Amino acid sequence: MRHEQSTTASHEDHAPIVPREGLNFGLDGDIPKYWMANDAFKTRFFDAMSTLFPMGEKFFITSVREFRDGVTTPKLQQEVTNFIRQEAQHTLIHRQFNERLKAQGVDIDSINAQLETLFFVDAPKVSTATQRLAATAALEHLTSMMCTCFFERKELLEASDPRVRAMYAWHAIEEVEHKAVAFDVLTQVAKAGYLARNISMLTITFGFPVTVARIMNHMFKVDGFSFGQRMKLWAKGLWWFYKPGGLFIPTFGYYMAYYKPGFHPWKVKEMPSYKTWLQVFERTGDPIAAGNALHAAGQ
Known part of the structure; x- marks a missing residue:
């Protein structure tokens, strides 16, 4: 699966950013603990990932807001507003889902506290506002990459x-819709260049999976897996991640597009x-029906 940067794509020819509020996913229902193929690792x-979103989305919003007064074009001003509204809804829904994890024994409060310290205490001490916005643009690219590539694969x-x-x-749909906002604020308002945005991407590329891995390992401990069992889970899971045709290898082209001179998110x-x-969503107003349709349309 290849995601090459198009040289003819128009920055104007893309879906509008549409905040969707009051959605009901039935997260208070009888969802199995291992809801993905009864597989603990997957x-x-x-x-x-869900535990990261509430504080992560807050960080994204804060990073973009620091440059909001410098946005002068009405189009980008409206996109920033809609970006913030979408991210706020993501925070709300993932908090609901994370309450399920908390009931399973996952220390959501501690995870949130650690992430809040990382994003809003430690990061401002060692980075500039532009660097934090560059990190946001990089994370938005990675999120859009995963959303796009994962849902293309039906299996x-x-x-x-x-x-x-x-x-x-x-x-995933909303990440696709607003994936260029932080990048546009970074390049048009903060005036960050090629080197600055790519250094941030390299930093995120190594730091992000370490953070996810630490949270996963905590979850495995909560689930009662012994050290040996956790090692077996990781061995099998890393193969799922990085084997040919695995979870991440097919996303490589999308990821590398970020490093190309002249890159823009809408060129992918x-x-x-x-x-x-x-x-389906516009016809039914049902996000579950729309999610089933999106999944069924995968290859």
């Missing part, structure tokens, strides 16, 4: 609970099934 990978989430899958499908082709989700 489930806990996505669960760990990946085939054996998943449709309610959780729908939550991630909705999140998006999931062909985006309109499928949109059409």
